[in-house]
Amino acid sequence: MAGVLEIHDLRKSFDAAKVINGFSLDVTELTLQCLVGPNGAGKTTTIDLISGRQKPTSGSVIFRGDDITGLSEHEIARRGIGRKFQVPAVFRELTVHQNLEVAYSRETRVFRNMFHFTVPGCAERLEQVAVEVGLKDRLSVMAGTLSHGETQWLEIGMVLMQNPSLLLFDEPVAGMTEHEIGKTIEMLNELKKNHTIIVVEHDMGFVRQIADIVTVMHMGQLLAQGSISDIEKDERVREVYLGAEEEHA
């Protein structure tokens, strides 16, 4: 299957601290890849480097054959990479409907948007996405009044409105209740049929239920990669990561 995203020898340092230290990754079409690792492993920084929030010190990010290393956020977004933030970022003073409308970013030119009140296709897509993320009855509600779980779903919905070919989800179930996590797992398993997805996650229980491939990061480097059962058997992974999880329990 065709490669969607290739990361080659990515490095990022903040002053003396090397946060990403020669990380490489291949993402194939229509897979859900989980990026796991202990705190400070560089998971979110990797997402930042892919989506353009930060510029790498060296290395390259290739998306569908094009080098997108160091492009700005909006350029990367326009090429078809959508991102959900760790702390859900929605427009709190706008309604759920308006949030999704803004996210339908087919037309990004300033003057075009000054003279248009609607974009063709937006209403249909909005209807569809609202059902997918379970917010159909909440469209006229102010986003700031949604529950935490609903806010997470709204942001997932916004990323879907954008219709990217690669979705980056940074801890999509953080702070959710058991029930909400269950619904999100269903949502992600549905999404991965048509989308390529990278999910950053801490919770191995959650990872088990969604991942096709698990990539373990440690100290800014690739530690191991494989199916969830391979990873759970891996001695080094147990040592740095799963062991730590058991200690907490």
Next chain:
Amino acid sequence: MAAMEKNIYHNKALQWGVYAVFFIALAIIPLVQDDAFILNQFATYGVYGMLALSISLCWGFGGILNLGQGIAFGLGAYGMAMTMQMQSQDPDINPIPPFMLNNALEELPFFWEPFWNTSAGIFLALLVPTLFYVIFGGLMFQARVAGPFFAIMTLAILSALATLFIDLQPYTNGVNGISPPGALDLGFVVVDPYSSVSYWTVFVLLLVSTVCAKLLTQSRFGLVVQALKNDSERVRFLGYHVAFYETAVYAVSGLIAALAGCCWAFLTQYVSPAQFDVGFSISMVIWAAIGGRNSLIWAIMGAFMVQGAQSYVGDEFLNSWVLILGLFFILVVRFLPGGFAGLTESLLGALSTGGRRRGGDVPVDVSKAGTEGA
């Protein structure tokens, strides 16, 4: 879910209805009032209204606090005054304005030349400030200067411009400013400041700019702008070039302020560096804050209320007026953060939901019409 109660404050049709009533009321004034002085004063309020409108668009909708709106206002006013000044000069007999002769200039400066032509002069009076906003805003927003830092930059530029116009005495007549001897002659009509013509001119310009601004806030552009006020980072990751949007909304607000400057010049037949006064630019922000920056029409009414009170009550208090205004401003910020617009919104909200909210579980609801007010 049961049909949710809607706050009629957010009803789009009703909002336009309020706009219609507001402008009809303004249109009745010259029909019942023929005192030229009063009409001129009301026209001046219209200019203040335009300025408050421009602040509401940029600050209330775009989230860009701008303490230097006097930049566009002053540049527009000077452009119009230069146009009017050149109307009273004769290319053959006396091509040079008297104040330049007093300052020992023997030739008309090159940048005054285009103002021989009235249309070109008015065009420049609007173009120069707008272009200034595009360049200055573009530089700032591209570098992601935002919030209070941007506000301070606008203040700095405003003060610098005031100093510049004072220092360029031979070209601008310094502190004395420019006082064109005649009223603005548009060819088909003379805009005598003490007549209903000038009132109607300001009325039409205020109406057009308000309707355009309102439509702009309802467009896709307006939606994106309101989104970036909430979270500009998020907008960026959706694929929008945030700096372009910020520059555009800032420049449109500059254009409206420049238009207000032009009106000011033909209404008073006088411009001076006082138009670049920092205090004046800050009062524009106070008008919008008291009226309610999230509502275009309330911002305009805020300007009417504050300036009206200053004219009719302020005289009684003389120097203590500024203190009273300051106290009132603090009270509004503390108890009515949304200004009178916010107060209206919550009153109408309480009215339209009635006592039905007692059950507790009714979510706050607004229609998809928009978060801006009537």
